[in-house]
Amino acid sequence: MVTLQQLVYFLAVAETRHFTRAAERARVAQPSLSKQIHGLESELGAPLFTRARGNIALTPAGEALLPVAKRILSDVDTARQEVAELVGLRRGRIRLGATPSLCVGVLADALRMFHDRYPGIELVVEEGGSRDLTAALLGGDLDLALVIVPPQGVDPALTSTPVLGEHLVVASSPDLDLPESFPLAVLRDYPMVMFRRGYDLRETTLQACRAAGFEPRFAVEGGEMDAVLRFVEAGLGVALVPSLVLPGRRGLRATSLRAPGIRRKVALAHRTDVPPTAAARAFRSVLFEHLDAWVAADAVPVGVELTPETPAVRAQSWT
Amino acid sequence: MVTLQQLVYFLAVAETRHFTRAAERARVAQPSLSKQIHGLESELGAPLFTRARGNIALTPAGEALLPVAKRILSDVDTARQEVAELVGLRRGRIRLGATPSLCVGVLADALRMFHDRYPGIELVVEEGGSRDLTAALLGGDLDLALVIVPPQGVDPALTSTPVLGEHLVVASSPDLDLPESFPLAVLRDYPMVMFRRGYDLRETTLQACRAAGFEPRFAVEGGEMDAVLRFVEAGLGVALVPSLVLPGRRGLRATSLRAPGIRRKVALAHRTDVPPTAAARAFRSVLFEHLDAWVAADAVPVGVELTPETPAVRAQSWT
DNA sequence: ACGCGAGGATAGCCTGAACCTATCGAGACG
DNA sequence: CGTCTCGATAGGTTCAGGCTATCCTCGCGT
Numbered sequence: 001m002v003t004l005q006q007l008v009y010f011l012a013v014a015e016t017r018h019f020t021r022a023a024e025r026a027r028v029a030q031p032s033l034s035k036q037i038h039g040l041e042s043e044l045g046a047p048l049f050t051r052a053r054g055n056i057a058l059t060p061a062g063e064a065l066l067p068v069a070k071r072i073l074s075d076v077d078t079a080r081q082e083v084a085e086l087v088g089l090r091r092g093r094i095r096l097g098a099t100p101s102l103c104v105g106v107l108a109d110a111l112r113m114f115h116d117r118y119p120g121i122e123l124v125v126e127e128g129g130s131r132d133l134t135a136a137l138l139g140g141d142l143d144l145a146l147v148i149v150p151p152q153g154v155d156p157a158l159t160s161t162p163v164l165g166e167h168l169v170v171a172s173s174p175d176l177d178l179p180e181s182f183p184l185a186v187l188r189d190y191p192m193v194m195f196r197r198g199y200d201l202r203e204t205t206l207q208a209c210r211a212a213g214f215e216p217r218f219a220v221e222g223g224e225m226d227a228v229l230r231f232v233e234a235g236l237g238v239a240l241v242p243s244l245v246l247p248g249r250r251g252l253r254a255t256s257l258r259a260p261g262i263r264r265k266v267a268l269a270h271r272t273d274v275p276p277t278a279a280a281r282a283f284r285s286v287l288f289e290h291l292d293a294w295v296a297a298d299a300v301p302v303g304v305e306l307t308p309e310t311p312a313v314r315a316q317s318w319t
Numbered sequence: 320m321v322t323l324q325q326l327v328y329f330l331a332v333a334e335t336r337h338f339t340r341a342a343e344r345a346r347v348a349q350p351s352l353s354k355q356i357h358g359l360e361s362e363l364g365a366p367l368f369t370r371a372r373g374n375i376a377l378t379p380a381g382e383a384l385l386p387v388a389k390r391i392l393s394d395v396d397t398a399r400q401e402v403a404e405l406v407g408l409r410r411g412r413i414r415l416g417a418t419p420s421l422c423v424g425v426l427a428d429a430l431r432m433f434h435d436r437y438p439g440i441e442l443v444v445e446e447g448g449s450r451d452l453t454a455a456l457l458g459g460d461l462d463l464a465l466v467i468v469p470p471q472g473v474d475p476a477l478t479s480t481p482v483l484g485e486h487l488v489v490a491s492s493p494d495l496d497l498p499e500s501f502p503l504a505v506l507r508d509y510p511m512v513m514f515r516r517g518y519d520l521r522e523t524t525l526q527a528c529r530a531a532g533f534e535p536r537f538a539v540e541g542g543e544m545d546a547v548l549r550f551v552e553a554g555l556g557v558a559l560v561p562s563l564v565l566p567g568r569r570g571l572r573a574t575s576l577r578a579p580g581i582r583r584k585v586a587l588a589h590r591t592d593v594p595p596t597a598a599a600r601a602f603r604s605v606l607f608e609h610l611d612a613w614v615a616a617d618a619v620p621v622g623v624e625l626t627p628e629t630p631a632v633r634a635q636s637w638t
Numbered sequence: 639a640c641g642c643g644a645g646g647a648t649a650g651c652c653t654g655a656a657c658c659t660a661t662c663g664a665g666a667c668g
Numbered sequence: 669c670g671t672c673t674c675g676a677t678a679g680g681t682t683c684a685g686g687c688t689a690t691c692c693t694c695g696c697g698t
Contacts, residue, residue, distance in 0.1 A: 002395055004323055005685085019646055032686050034647065039684095044402040051646065052592030053694055057459075060411060060596055061402045068398040072391050076321055079387040083363040083380045092379060140376075273371035273665095277379055324656085338675055351657050353675065358655095370675065372665050 006040040007069045017056045092279040093122040097133035097145030100225035101242035114286045129198035148200040149265040160267035165305035166242045168262040170255040173235040184212040191219035191237040205240045243303030325359040326388045336375045411598040412441040416452035416464030419544035420561035433605045448517035467519040468584040479586035484624035485561045487581040489574040492554040507533040510556040513540035562622030
């Protein structure tokens with residue numbers, strides 16, 4: 001077996017044209033180097049140097065080996081370098097999934113912070129319903145996803161860390177004359193704008209209405225988050241949406257539900273059987289740092305509950 | 320230190336996505352392979368595989384390493400291959416020097432035989448005076464040279480093997496009315512055509528004339544072999560030349576000198592401190608084979624004496 | 639000519655690395 | 669809930685690569 005050690009020594013001799021000095025350079029005793037060179041020569045079946053007193057020179061075989069040996073060793077360096085860059089977060093990629101409610105507020109800031117800190121890491125964000133994201137995680141198409149935790153918990157093949165809880169509010173056009181706050185059952189009398197299948201919100205809304213004793217009427221259905229909000233703005237109907245999506249939407253009015261209201265838990269999930277990459281771990285840190293900053297600045301948006309998880313709980317399965 | 324062994328194992332796992340099967344493929348026990356992979360991972364500072372049951376996959380670091388590792392291993396193969404081709408005489412180069420007298424006859428045939436047998440080996444022939452060739456050998460510009468052995472022997476830094484002895488004859492124009500055979504002293508009365516400095520023949524001729532008691536007159540001087548012969552053809556004078564250069568020259572007449580005549584020894588020389596390459600050794604064999612064939616076929620040209628060296632003597636310093 | 643110094647090769651020893659077998663332990667599956 | 673699969677771990681053995689000491693050859697200076 002040819003070894004990299006042999007090639008290193010070979011190169012040292014080829015460049016110094018001197019066994020003793022090559023040995024010094026390679027931080028090794030001269031006999032060790034001699035022995036390795038001999039080993040390489042017998043392995044390749046040809047002498048690599050002519051050992052004339054004070055005039056070591058490469059044989060044709062040595063000449064042929066020299067450029068290849070150089071390339072091999074430089075490739076080894078490259079390999080080491082590349083991996084180091086990934087580990088050092090100077091390079092890499094995170095494929096992150098998120099529900100639309102989070103993309104709007106939390107995520108934009110967190111991504112901004114992350115990108116400032118680790119500019120070499122490529123960020124790929126997939127926006128979608130929670131079910132879709134879960135499937136993408138399991139299929140290996142995402143590294144991380146911010147998903148809604150359904151009542152029965154996330155898929156057993158996923159590990160999730162709670163991130164925050166959000167309240168659902170009723171979005172409506174300001175033209176609509178709704179009370180300040182009301183129980184869900186009031187919506188019985190209003191047509192609704194409903195999300196397409198795949199959105200966790202669709203199921204949540206339907207179940208909540210049924211629990212309140214009525215079957216909702218749909219004015220429109222099938223849209224993504226943005227479309228739904230525009231339809232509501234246009235007065236087509238009302239919708240149950242996370243409060244986080246409303247700030248900045250002048251054309252919409254948010255009405256909270258009377259207690260207990262409806263809450264959803266958002267968690268950061270990843271596959272249990274694939275340990276998160278260094279980049280994913282870094283993103284997690286930045287995300288929680290950002291949320292902690294909200295708490296510290298007393299700037300937690302209305303309708304959001306930060307789960308007061310201890311760092312220990314957060315670190316679960318993330319070491 | 321990263322080792323090639325580790326890369327081989329890494330590649331086996333990356334391709335089989337299975338430690339146990341990779342170990343079988345690498346002809347090694349599974350724990351040995353596992354350990355090596357761990358060693359590589361700790362060396363590079365990052366895990367290379369995600370060990371999910373029945374679903375081994377590359378981490379980003381592994382993905383980054385894969386192409387480089389492939390290239391490194393393929394380069395090692397290339398290196399081995401290249402050296403093997405040189406050793407196997409499928410590739411290579413011989414830089415051979417020869418005096419003009421030998422280029423004409425012996426060498427052409429020998430080169431032809433050699434090229435037929437080893438078509439991959441590049442042949443570079445330098446024609447020149449014996450002194451020039453010796454200098455080129457010492458300077459490392461030639462691998463081998465067929466040179467004239469001067470009375471005091473070749474340069475001590477060179478090793479030479481006797482090849483043949485050749486007689487010098489007097490070349491003259493057929494118009495010139497010379498006796499069948501005569502002592503050198505007869506030339507006292509004829510103007511001579513003389514080689515340029517650097518030709519061993521120049522010194523040899525001068526010394527021979529002086530030994531015979533006269534200083535030769537030059538009709539022309541300074542030419543290479545071919546020019547000298549043409550001048551002689553043109554009747555400008557006579558010249559002492561190796562008999563080997565005359566066959567095929569219709570316009571010239573060769574007159575041998577009365578005993579003892581003048582003999583020169585031709586030898587194959589190479590630097591003592593640089594062992595001949597495989598290609599050079601092969602050439603030597605072909606050359607002597609060719610000369611032996613002359614003897615066997617009783618086709619030794621007139622004026623040539625083959626030295627009946629035993630193979631043992633020939634092999635001196637050539638192992 | 640002879641001694642000396644330089645420099646690569648050789649000898650002999652020692653440590654650590656790589657291999658082996660045996661076994662553990664955790665997820666998958668009937 | 670046993671059983672199977674498959675990677676990790678443990679412990680022992682061998683050998684490769686390193687070291688020091690020494691040799692051998694050649695060139696060089698006296």
